[in-house]
Structure formats: structure tokens, C-alpha cells
Amino acid sequence: MNQTAKAVRGWFTIFLICVLLIPINVSQFSTLLLLPFSRKGFMRANMGIKGFYCGTVARAAQWCGNVLIVTGDRPRQENSIVFANHQSMIDIILLWMWSLEGQTIGWIKWFAKDVLKYVPGLGWGMMFVNTLFVKREWAKDANSIRATFAKLRRENLPTWLVIFPEGTRMKPAKFASSRAYAARKGLPIFDHVLLPRGKGIHACIQGMSGQLSAVYDVTIQYDGGIPSIIQYFTVGGYTARFHAIRYEVAAIPDRERDLNNWLLEIFTRKDKLMADGLKTLSSAL
Numbered sequence: 001m002n003q004t005a006k007a008v009r010g011w012f013t014i015f016l017i018c019v020l021l022i023p024i025n026v027s028q029f030s031t032l033l034l035l036p037f038s039r040k041g042f043m044r045a046n047m048g049i050k051g052f053y054c055g056t057v058a059r060a061a062q063w064c065g066n067v068l069i070v071t072g073d074r075p076r077q078e079n080s081i082v083f084a085n086h087q088s089m090i091d092i093i094l095l096w097m098w099s100l101e102g103q104t105i106g107w108i109k110w111f112a113k114d115v116l117k118y119v120p121g122l123g124w125g126m127m128f129v130n131t132l133f134v135k136r137e138w139a140k141d142a143n144s145i146r147a148t149f150a151k152l153r154r155e156n157l158p159t160w161l162v163i164f165p166e167g168t169r170m171k172p173a174k175f176a177s178s179r180a181y182a183a184r185k186g187l188p189i190f191d192h193v194l195l196p197r198g199k200g201i202h203a204c205i206q207g208m209s210g211q212l213s214a215v216y217d218v219t220i221q222y223d224g225g226i227p228s229i230i231q232y233f234t235v236g237g238y239t240a241r242f243h244a245i246r247y248e249v250a251a252i253p254d255r256e257r258d259l260n261n262w263l264l265e266i267f268t269r270k271d272k273l274m275a276d277g278l279k280t281l282s283s284a285l
Contacts, residue, residue: 003235006065006234010230014230021122025121028046028128031046046128047107050128054105058096064234065238066232066237068094069241072245073216077102078214079158079214080161080213080215081214081249082215084164084218085170085192085219087220088169090227092110104158111131111163112126112133113133113134113135117133130151146207148207149203159208165267166194182195192221192270192271192274196263198256198260198263205259213249215252216247217245219242219274220241222239223239223240
């Protein structure tokens with residue numbers, strides 16, 4: 001297929017993904033009819049709708065020639081926290097691709113910027129599935145996050161909580177700031193990731209206490225640079241590598257200070273893995 005044909009295919013795919021949000025939102029609003037009778041039924045219906053939409057986007061990305069090479073532990077059907085390094089919005093699509101294997105795509109819940117809830121289509125849909133909207137100020141977010149965790153515990157539905165401990169995507173200014181801060185504080189200076197923050201993971205573990213089975217550490221790397229979302233569909237043919245390590249939740253430190261130290265060790269290994277490990281792991285498949 002020549003480049004023009006790929007571009008047409010990609011733009012058509014993006015158009016369909018956007019248009020699909022209309023019936024998705026209509027379906028979600030229709031589930032409000034279930035709410036007076038069964039909160040759990042309402043949530044299960046929305047998990048199914050979300051899983052269909054996210055799965056459609058993931059398969060569309062593959063149809064455009066994009067490849068995800070997976071190594072490490074496979075996803076299981078269990079209540080989990082999944083954390084990863086964050087370089088692009090495409091990271092989210094890759095997590096959807098990975099979760100298709102374990103049929104857990106409808107279970108995924110995100111920490112997302114509070115402003116996204118007001119975005120027509122995507123943001124409205126996120127409000128139906130207990131997305132944890134945050135303003136990045138713990139004092140302002142704490143009560144709403146605790147309330148969401150309380151709902152998740154009451155409903156007792158299967159859950160994957162996805163979080164990016166770096167707090168933001170990898171950008172030149174953020175990268176320089178992170179390295180400068182690490183140098184001032186005598187912390188490891190990374191070449192491929194930002195310094196992680198443990199507060200979000202600690203909040204998840206505490207908020208879902210007794211209902212979590214595992215924590216997955218995911219490392220994502222792109223071959224030949226990171227494409228934009230538009231390029232991912234209109235150019236296609238990109239390869240990403242994805243390595244997952246599963247930890248029993250009982251092995252994760254309870255105290256936030258200890259968890260921060262553990263997470264720093266994880267990201268130290270992650271930085272080295274990105275430097276020289278992912279391609280080596282993939283070539284062994």
C-alpha cells in the first residue's frame with residue numbers, strides 16, 4: 001500500500017473513531033434507565049460499552065499497520081493496578097491492545113485531568129465509568145478520589161486502575177526539570193524516564209484495600225521515535241515494545257515513604273531496560 005492510500009485509510013479510521021462516539025454516548029445515557037433498579041447493572045453495562053469502544057480503537061490501530069511486541073507477564077483477569085512510563089497519548093492505545101489479550105479492556109479505569117470531563121464525547125463517556133478525575137493538587141482531589149474508591153468497593157466489580165507515576169508525559173522541559181531536581185536532591189538521574197511519584201499508587205492500594213490482587217509494572221518504548229496520534233493512524237507501520245512485570249499486591253510496601261523508595265528502584269531498572277533491554281527481550285521471542 002502506498003503512502004497516499006495509507007493516509008486515506010488513516011483519516012477514514014480517525015473519522016469513524018470520532019463518529020462512533022455519538023452512538024457510544026447515546027448508549028451510555030440510555031443506561032441511566034438501569035440506575036434506579038441496579039447500580040451494578042448500570043456499571044456492568046457501561047463497562048461493556050467502554051470495552052467495545054476501546055477495543056475498536058485498539059484494533060483500528062492494528063489495522064493501520066501498527067505493531068505491539070509484548071514480553072514479560074501476561075495480563076490476568078484480576079483486580080490490579082497497572083503503572084507505566086508515559087511518553088505519548090498512544091501509550092493508552094497500547095495498554096488497550098495489551099488488555100485485549102486478557103479480556104480486561106472493559107475493566108480499565110484511569111486517573112485523568114479534571115478538565116477532560118467537560119469534553120463532548122470522550123469526556124462525557126469517561127464520567128460513566130468511574131474515571132478518577134484529578135486537578136493534580138492532592139488537597140483538592142483527596143475527597144473525590146476517596147469517594148470513587150468507596151463506590152468501587154461497594155460495587156465490587158472487576159477493576160484495573162491505570163496510573164502514570166511520572167505525573168505527566170515525557171516532554172523536553174519536563175525531562176530537564178526532572179533531571180535538575182534529581183541532581184539537587186542526590187537522586188538517580190534518568191535518561192529515558194522522569195522521577196516517579198508514589199502518592200497515586202499508594203492512594204490506589206489504600207483505597208482498594210482487600211480487593212486488589214496484583215500490581216503490574218509496564219515499560220513502553222517506541223522504535224524510531226514517537227509518532228503523533230495523527231501519524232499513528234495516517235502513516236501507520238509503527239512498532240512499540242511493551243514489557244510487563246507482575247507483583248503480588250502483598251509484596252508492595254505499605255508505607256508511602258517505603259513505596260516511594262520501591263518505585264524509585266523500579267524506575268531505575270526501567271530506565272536501564274529502556275536503554276538496552278527491550279529490543280533484546282523482544283528478539284528472544
